[in-house]
Amino acid sequence: MNLLVFGATGQVAKELHRLAPQATFLGRESADLLDPTSCVTAIRTHRPDRVINAAAWTAVDRAETEEETATLVNGRSPTAMAEECALRKIPFVHISTDYVFDGLGSNPYRIDDMPAPLSAYGRSKLVGETGILSAAGTSVILRTSWVFSAHGANFLKTMIRLGREREQLNVVADQIGGPTPARDVAAACLTISERLMAEPAKAGIYHYSGAPDVSWADFARAIMQQAGLSCQISDIPTSAYPTPARRPANSRLDCSGLSDFDLSRPDWQNGIATVLKELGAIE
Numbered sequence: 001m002n003l004l005v006f007g008a009t010g011q012v013a014k015e016l017h018r019l020a021p022q023a024t025f026l027g028r029e030s031a032d033l034l035d036p037t038s039c040v041t042a043i044r045t046h047r048p049d050r051v052i053n054a055a056a057w058t059a060v061d062r063a064e065t066e067e068e069t070a071t072l073v074n075g076r077s078p079t080a081m082a083e084e085c086a087l088r089k090i091p092f093v094h095i096s097t098d099y100v101f102d103g104l105g106s107n108p109y110r111i112d113d114m115p116a117p118l119s120a121y122g123r124s125k126l127v128g129e130t131g132i133l134s135a136a137g138t139s140v141i142l143r144t145s146w147v148f149s150a151h152g153a154n155f156l157k158t159m160i161r162l163g164r165e166r167e168q169l170n171v172v173a174d175q176i177g178g179p180t181p182a183r184d185v186a187a188a189c190l191t192i193s194e195r196l197m198a199e200p201a202k203a204g205i206y207h208y209s210g211a212p213d214v215s216w217a218d219f220a221r222a223i224m225q226q227a228g229l230s231c232q233i234s235d236i237p238t239s240a241y242p243t244p245a246r247r248p249a250n251s252r253l254d255c256s257g258l259s260d261f262d263l264s265r266p267d268w269q270n271g272i273a274t275v276l277k278e279l280g281a282i283e
Helices: 011-019 036-046 067-088 120-135 155-165 182-198 216-227 256-261 268-279
Strands: 003-006 024-026 050-053 092-097 139-144 168-172 204-207 232-236
Touching: 003 011, 003 036, 011 024, 011 182, 036 067, 050 067, 050 182, 067 092, 067 120, 067 139, 092 120, 092 182, 120 139, 139 182, 155 168, 155 216, 155 268, 168 216, 182 256, 182 268, 204 256, 216 232, 216 268
Parallel strands: 003 024, 003 050, 050 092, 092 139, 139 204, 168 232
Antiparallel strands: none
């Protein structure tokens, strides 16, 4: 099968390369997501059997001042990919985010809950979702949250670095979500894209996040414990750690639809152990 992946250096793209090294991976030099037409050209050139979009603008705070650029990458280009895949009648899998929701309440968000993003990043991702759904192809939008891995910049790697440097850290405790290992996201994308080839009726929106739901502060404590670091974590409210972009307080996702693909929520505790071993932080 000829699998085409947009993205080459991001967390999920790196894991996809491990799991499916035979696939074709397109970095910025091959497909510029600032130019939606280049994404269409790439699909026409490579003539894949299925496409996964693992590329995204993930600089959440910078998007507040560069929303137009973020929307091109996260919105217009994925829409163009989905439209071309629809024309060719091939499956398309796109990774989205919990940031399309406003984070109100404490119930897990269902796939049919109304999006109401708080940030430019969230709005840019919602543009992508809307365009993909409008393309009416065999597409799956996979919303995930709090992705971590041994690659790139992410919360786990930041905690390890700071935990080695400091005796105590203040971490937000009133934002709740499901940390999700990038390796599991990659595996889910592959499973979904394969199943869509045989079962196109399963196209739609799905949620995929790690279990159990936890606060950033408790996630940090688990990281310190598994890494054998003595750094103490002190709970603080979001108001004590202001950022340019507003984050949803409630990032819980209802992942019940995963049963359509015989998938379940990954255990982020196991994910921490795997990443720490890869980083050489534990034996």
